[in-house]
Amino acid sequence: MSEKFEWGDHCLEPIHLAGWGEHQSTTEAQAYCSSIANAHYENFIIVNKFTPKDIKQHIENIYAFCRYGDDLGDEAPFDTTGRMALLQAWEDDLEEAAKDGWSGSPAHPILKAIQITSKQFNIPLEPYWKLIQAFKMDQNKTRYSTWEELKQYCSFSADPVGHLFLYVYGHDDEELRQISDNTCTALQLANHWQDISRDWTQDRSYIPQETLEKFGINWEQYDKCVATDSWREMLSFEVDRAQRLFDAGKDLWPRVNPHLAVDLMMFTKGGEAILKSIRKQRFDTWTKRPKVSKIQQAILFFKAKRAWSRAAKSARRA
Structure with a gap:
């Protein structure tokens, strides 16, 4: 054996x-x-x-x-x-x-x-x-050349999870799946930017090379693991891109089962909390891993509780 x-x-x-x-x-x-x-x-x-x-x-x-x-x-x-x-x-x-x-x-x-x-x-x-x-x-695969290449990866690694949630909540609709992809890709990106330091210990980076080049960062500089001004500008650019995707995904909330809308709100707010933590650290993800604090989690919980109460009332009226 x-x-x-x-x-x-x-x-x-x-x-x-x-x-x-x-x-x-x-x-x-x-x-x-x-x-x-x-x-x-x-x-x-x-x-x-x-x-x-x-x-x-x-x-x-x-x-x-x-x-x-x-x-x-x-x-x-x-x-x-x-x-x-x-x-x-x-x-x-x-x-x-x-x-x-x-x-x-x-x-x-x-x-x-x-x-x-x-x-x-x-x-x-x-x-x-x-x-x-x-x-x-x-x-x-440990590197991504372009944003489109990374986005294609997310269409396999993240977006299918949203599709599965939609099916379970009774939604088999291609348009809704496409809107859901915004949230799932954004959440994947938030997790990647949260784990930049961890990923690099495995010689892996999800930041597109075209983005690094846009801000004048090469792999030798990347390997120094220092949040230079160029690094902060680059990561700010990627955080903003993830935020725009979160914003686009919010269009799904009023179009789905109210209980699923609450889940979507929690996923989105959780991801946005990661982005907020990265901003608070001035985009230095090398010296400290961004986290969602206990206080932030509690705030998310109470917001979800209020949203759940509204969803329950909506379901009873339906």
């Missing part, structure tokens, strides 16, 4: 995924997803007290799928070849799950739970598949 590696909440063997072949019941598979959703810290809580009870489990199933794939790509203690093998195994099992209208026989409990969610809300394979492709991209 091959050696096992313990990491985080998962146990992996080379080219095999934790949980395979255990034949969990539907209840056990979904409980597995809930445990993953409840075990990870995020800037904002994906499932919260405002999430409708009949949707909560499905959101946890989707989160577990996203989190687990991300962990396979970023946390598994293997080289690039080993991680790519794990991600390919994950993709193969996803395709098995999606057979015959999500009636296949996947080996992993998360994908058994995903079958339940995808059947109920008529979700296609594409958004799940795109997310896995993004995890694969991260194994080999």
Whole structure:
């Protein structure tokens, strides 16, 4: 039997995924997803007290799928070849799950739970598949030449999550998906700008090279990890771009299920809080990682509580 590696909440063997072949019941598979959703810290809580009870489990199933794939790509203690093998195994099992209208026989409990969610809300394979492709991209691609190239990456790494939320809340509409992409891409960018220092320790940068060149920054200067005047101007430019996308995404709020609108508000405000923290640090993300403070989180919570109350009243009138 091959050696096992313990990491985080998962146990992996080379080219095999934790949980395979255990034949969990539907209840056990979904409980597995809930445990993953409840075990990870995020800037904002994906499932919260405002999430409708009949949707909560499905959101946890989707989160577990996203989190687990991300962990396979970023946390598994293997080289690039080993991680790519794990991600390919994950993709193969996803395709098995999606057979015959999500009636296949996947080996992993998360994908058994995903079958339940995808059947109920008529979700296609594409958004799940795109997310896995993004995890694969991260194994080999560490630089982005242009904004368009980075945006294309976000269309795989972030935008599909918004599409999945729309499906779960009853919205199968291409126009709404396109508006949602603004919020998801903006949130991805906010997280990237928050983690500039961490990413660079892995020789990875998401700042487009064309942006660096625009402000006269080369890779030798980048590697000094110093917030020069040019650096601050450059990051201000990227923070403003993310803010414009957040603003464009707000057009979605009045057009969707009121409960989803509350989630969108929380995601947006959480992302904007990251941008605010970066501004407060005068765009120096090298000496200190920007964070959303406990006070900011509390303010977001009370704003969401008021919005949830309005959403509940709206739902009762509908």
